Amino acid sequence: MTDLVGHEDVDIEATLNGKPLKRRVKARQHLADFLRQELELTGTHLGCEHGICGACTVLIDGRSVRSCLTLAAQISGKSVDTIEGLSQSGRLADLQKAFIERNAAQCGFCSSGMLLTAYELVSTGEAASRAEIREYLSGNMCRCTGYHAIIDAVEAVIAARTAGARQS
Amino acid sequence: MNTNTRSSTGIGARVPRLELQRLLSGRGRYIDDIKLPRMLHVCFVRSPHPHARIVSINVEPAKQARGVEAVLTAADINPRCEPFVGVALHRPGHRSAPQLLLASERAVWQGQPVVAVIADSLAEAEDAAELVAIEWAPLPVVGDQMQAIAPGTPAIHPELDDNVAFDFSLERGEPAKAFAEADYVIEEEFRFERQMAMTLETRGLIADFNPGDGSLTVIHAHQSPFQMQDVFSRHLKIPEHKVRVIAPDIGGGFGMKLNLYVDEMAAVVASMVLGRPVKFCVDRLESFVSDAQARDHRIKARIAFMKSGEIVAMEMDDIAAVGAYGMPMRFNVAEGMMAITITGAPYSFENYKARTRSIYVNKNLIGMYRGVGMPLACIATELLTDLAADKLGIDTVEFKRRTYRPKSSLPCITPGGQRLETVSFHECLEKLVELIDYDALRKEQRKLREKDVFRGLGIATFCEQTAYGPPYYGPSGAPISTQDGCNLRLEPSGSVRCVTSLTDQGQGTLTGIAQIVADTIGVSIEQVGVIGGDSSISPYGGGAWASRGMAIGGEAALRAGTMLKHNILALAGTITQTPPEALDIIDGQVVNTRTGQPVISLADVGRIGYFRQDTLPPDHDVQLSVSASFVGNDKMYYMANGVQASYVEVDCETGFIKVLGQWAVDDCGRVINPLLVDGQVRGGIVQGIGAVLYEECIYSDDANLLNGTMADYLVPMADEMPDIVVAHVETPEASTKLGAKGIGEAGLIGAMGSVWVAVNDALKPFGARVRHQPFTPERVLDALARARSGRR
Numbered sequence: 003m004t005d006l007v008g009h010e011d012v013d014i015e016a017t018l019n020g021k022p023l024k025r026r027v028k029a030r031q032h033l034a035d036f037l038r039q040e041l042e043l044t045g046t047h048l049g050c051e052h053g054i055c056g057a058c059t060v061l062i063d064g065r066s067v068r069s070c071l072t073l074a075a076q077i078s079g080k081s082v083d084t085i086e087g088l089s090q091s092g093r094l095a096d097l098q099k100a101f102i103e104r105n106a107a108q109c110g111f112c113s114s115g116m117l118l119t120a121y122e123l124v125s126t127g128e129a130a131s132r133a134e135i136r137e138y139l140s141g142n143m144c145r146c147t148g149y150h151a152i153i154d155a156v157e158a159v160i161a162a163r164t165a166g167a168r169q170s
Numbered sequence: 171m172n173t174n175t176r177s178s179t180g181i182g183a184r185v186p187r188l189e190l191q192r193l194l195s196g197r198g199r200y201i202d203d204i205k206l207p208r209m210l211h212v213c214f215v216r217s218p219h220p221h222a223r224i225v226s227i228n229v230e231p232a233k234q235a236r237g238v239e240a241v242l243t244a245a246d247i248n249p250r251c252e253p254f255v256g257v258a259l260h261r262p263g264h265r266s267a268p269q270l271l272l273a274s275e276r277a278v279w280q281g282q283p284v285v286a287v288i289a290d291s292l293a294e295a296e297d298a299a300e301l302v303a304i305e306w307a308p309l310p311v312v313g314d315q316m317q318a319i320a321p322g323t324p325a326i327h328p329e330l331d332d333n334v335a336f337d338f339s340l341e342r343g344e345p346a347k348a349f350a351e352a353d354y355v356i357e358e359e360f361r362f363e364r365q366m367a368m369t370l371e372t373r374g375l376i377a378d379f380n381p382g383d384g385s386l387t388v389i390h391a392h393q394s395p396f397q398m399q400d401v402f403s404r405h406l407k408i409p410e411h412k413v414r415v416i417a418p419d420i421g422g423g424f425g426m427k428l429n430l431y432v433d434e435m436a437a438v439v440a441s442m443v444l445g446r447p448v449k450f451c452v453d454r455l456e457s458f459v460s461d462a463q464a465r466d467h468r469i470k471a472r473i474a475f476m477k478s479g480e481i482v483a484m485e486m487d488d489i490a491a492v493g494a495y496g497m498p499m500r501f502n503v504a505e506g507m508m509a510i511t512i513t514g515a516p517y518s519f520e521n522y523k524a525r526t527r528s529i530y531v532n533k534n535l536i537g538m539y540r541g542v543g544m545p546l547a548c549i550a551t552e553l554l555t556d557l558a559a560d561k562l563g564i565d566t567v568e569f570k571r572r573t574y575r576p577k578s579s580l581p582c583i584t585p586g587g588q589r590l591e592t593v594s595f596h597e598c599l600e601k602l603v604e605l606i607d608y609d610a611l612r613k614e615q616r617k618l619r620e621k622d623v624f625r626g627l628g629i630a631t632f633c634e635q636t637a638y639g640p641p642y643y644g645p646s647g648a649p650i651s652t653q654d655g656c657n658l659r660l661e662p663s664g665s666v667r668c669v670t671s672l673t674d675q676g677q678g679t680l681t682g683i684a685q686i687v688a689d690t691i692g693v694s695i696e697q698v699g700v701i702g703g704d705s706s707i708s709p710y711g712g713g714a715w716a717s718r719g720m721a722i723g724g725e726a727a728l729r730a731g732t733m734l735k736h737n738i739l740a741l742a743g744t745i746t747q748t749p750p751e752a753l754d755i756i757d758g759q760v761v762n763t764r765t766g767q768p769v770i771s772l773a774d775v776g777r778i779g780y781f782r783q784d785t786l787p788p789d790h791d792v793q794l795s796v797s798a799s800f801v802g803n804d805k806m807y808y809m810a811n812g813v814q815a816s817y818v819e820v821d822c823e824t825g826f827i828k829v830l831g832q833w834a835v836d837d838c839g840r841v842i843n844p845l846l847v848d849g850q851v852r853g854g855i856v857q858g859i860g861a862v863l864y865e866e867c868i869y870s871d872d873a874n875l876l877n878g879t880m881a882d883y884l885v886p887m888a889d890e891m892p893d894i895v896v897a898h899v900e901t902p903e904a905s906t907k908l909g910a911k912g913i914g915e916a917g918l919i920g921a922m923g924s925v926w927v928a929v930n931d932a933l934k935p936f937g938a939r940v941r942h943q944p945f946t947p948e949r950v951l952d953a954l955a956r957a958r959s960g961r962r
């Protein structure tokens with residue numbers, strides 16, 4: 003019965019956007035489908051489903067992860083943050099504002115993944131040059147903006163955050 | 171338009187897009203985010219062969235699979251839809267075989283849909299699709315255009331006798347004589363491989379046929395809902411007023427989501443057959459074999475010029491492989507026609523000869539993609555003129571200064587047939603030269619060459635046909651509207667609701683419309699709500715494609731705004747017993763133009779206009795909803811123009827190319843919103859750089875796609891791309907009040923031209939030339955090896 007591989011169920015317990023999550027998932031379901039289809043968290047997008055474009059990026063225990071390459075069953079015991087949760091909690095607010103002011107999103111399809119990867123970078127509290135920002139975001143494809151505005155936005159947030167850190 | 175009281179959100183202001191907070195919070199609604207009650211999912215079994223006969227199909231095991239609702243083949247689907255014949259009536263001799271929705275007797279490209287599997291979930295549909303057994307008998311494959319036109323090659327569609335879809339020649343002046351008598355002639359060959367639009371969101375729709383009333387609603391990630399309303403009505407025989415097409419948020423279009431796709435049609439038919447909503451979203455692997463592709467041209471071009479520096483003639487000979495059928499509605503002749511008619515447009519010369527052929531091959535269809543044939547014209551023109559300048563020992567910028575068409579010659583028709591009216595080649599060039607500090611860059615380039623660092627500087631001038639009008643699509647026979655429209659309504663609270671026929675795939679069209687409406691009426695942008703992309707609620711129109719949104723839809727919004735303002739002032743005049751001529755609207759207040767004093771707020775005008783008509787004179791006719799449409803009946807297009815520069819470094823050991831700097835000076839007429847216009851330019855530039863350096867659908871000789879994943883089809887990522895400097899020259903379009911031309915394709919066209927020229931500039935010390943796009947390291951090293959061994 004090889005065609006049934008992955009149809010078995012797995013129980014998971016995790017933290018999702020700061021709240022406890024208890025679910026039964028299909029062993030073969032990847033995290034992106036679980037978030038989008040089962041939980042209707044459609045802010046996580048799918049661009050390629052094979053790990054290249056970064057549109058499906060979420061944070062697991064604070065680290066950016068491709069949810070199309072992760073099984074839902076793998077999040078058990080971990081903490082997952084998606085664009086919805088990070089937006090609602092205000093943790094992305096400065097990045098979002100900078101993206102809006104500089105038009106760092108056009109169709110917006112890459113934006114969730116782009117913001118979450120950028121969030122991981124700016125959360126380090128370290129300064130970064132434009133080249134380093136480009137390097138850090140180089141796993142996230144954007145077909146619309148030409149990247150320049152995104153780099154501008156992230157650069158501005160890093161500058162503001164590191165200046166804020168120096169002052170305090 | 172309140173040009174004298176320009177607000178911080180009006181025309182010309184850098185207004186951030188209204189929808190971004192929503193899109194950046196994960197609250198966009200893209201097609202795959204939407205669920206309807208009882209919705210089914212369809213996936214397709216596609217032909218694994220580029221050309222093969224279908225011996226038999228067994229769908230029984232698939233029908234029995236878990237969750238499966240239906241398995242439909244050509245026999246179930248095709249009779250319900252009028253076939254498509256992708257032929258442009260205004261191009262005599264253009265031919266195509268009729269295209270049916272699902273392959274019935276044979277498949278003619280790898281990826282052609284054959285069987286539709288419909289199930290409760292996509293996973294179940296995909297599992298069941300694996301169980302469909304098709305027996306194939308492979309047929310001889312026509313792999314490329316040269317093979318396709320070689321004597322003895324069988325015709326893919328026997329009813330057409332051969333594989334030529336279209337063969338068109340044009341001649342102006344006396345090119346043969348000019349070439350014979352010229353002091354110099356330079357000839358080059360160019361090859362452009364196939365590429366994809368690669369929107370990050372793939373294609374998709376939800377078709378919802380309601381048997382209760384025979385209505386069809388399609389939520390469709392498409393750039394032109396009106397086009398699809400017409401297609402669904404006409405080809406599926408549903409009365410047009412019962413068809414509604416709604417564009418949700420769309421994850422990029424770039425022309426690719428403007429084409430017509432048989433798999434999408436088949437999904438709609440499936441909904442009609444089953445009487446339930448059906449979702450169809452292409453997965454990434456499918457997109458490689460089913461999204462309309464672009465380019466695939468082989469071009470020979472020549473330039474003839476005199477010692478004096480005068481260009482006397484040009485010639486283009488283009489052979490394009492357009493896939494297995496003509497693209498319905500949007501035509502596969504467009505790239506070739508644009509390539510040959512726009513070549514040379516910025517330059518003064520009189521004699522021209524050109525030919526383009528569109529050739530059928532056993533590959534996926536060629537359709538619309540950003541730039542269409544315009545980058546090919548730009549590349550051929552700019553590479554040849556750059557080489558001509560070298561031959562003459564003149565600096566390439568100086569050569570351009572001398573040979574661009576002078577302003578004094580405008581308006582004019584170029585030898586290729588382009589009408590130039592308000593173009594600004596010289597102004598753009600001078601601005602660019604200043605921007606890049608041209609002389610300093612050249613000096614640096616020369617210095618580094620001594621140290622074996624090979625950098626190239628490329629400058630490319632281009633024309634961009636924007637906003638096609640009725641003279642183009644009218645005679646083509648395609649029911650494509652080139653007008654756009656706008657409904658405006660003053661709400662009782664004094665704010666304004668706008669419904670435009672335009673769509674927005676990220677360009678910011680809707681924000682631009684809001685700016686125009688706000689500015690025209692005299693309210694702030696926060697007081698304007700805009701909806702687009704619903705074929706049932708706005709005036710009829712085209713949508714966002716061919717760089718047309720602001721030029722056409724913007725003008726319609728301006729006209730509607732003028733009408734609504736007039737009506738508001740008439741009502742305000744009646745209420746306040748003031749002649750309307752003495753009133754104006756500023757910041758949402760009706761003011762007395764003489765005193766500047768507020769007379770009445772728009773909220774009070776709205777309240778009385780809707781709820782207290784009893785206080786008005788019986789003969790005052792309150793009209794607070796207006797509608798306007800616009801199209802320039804006689805305008806083929808609004809010609810925009812610009813110049814770009816690329817500074818690149820070629821590693822002659824490895825063949826790798828790095829773009830170090832990119833600059834653009836663009837003239838798209840009046841700029842409605844520089845923030846958004848610059849975004850269009852930069853985004854286009856990066857797609858252009860991608861096209862020249864990375865992007866290729868790699869096919870085997872027998873038309874099997876070898877790189878159907880994003881790991882193997884390379885697109886530009888952030889770390890490989892340069893910062894991009896953008897500047898503008900504004901020469902307003904003369905025939906509209908708004909004065910806007912299009913901007914959507916300029917970035918890509920100019921960047922492809924400037925990168926081609928720059929890379930070849932870098933290779934000049936070796937006498938090497940790379941002419942085969944994309945410029946992979948292998949092709950660069952090949953070019954160097956050829957030069958070393960004395961071959962060109």
Ligand code: FES
Pocket residue numbers: 047048049050051052053054055056057058059068069070071
């Ligand atoms: S969808 Fe996961 S990386 Fe592209």
Ligand code: FES
Pocket residue numbers: 106107108109110111112113143144145146147370421422676
């Ligand atoms: S904004 Fe469209 S892909 Fe990035």
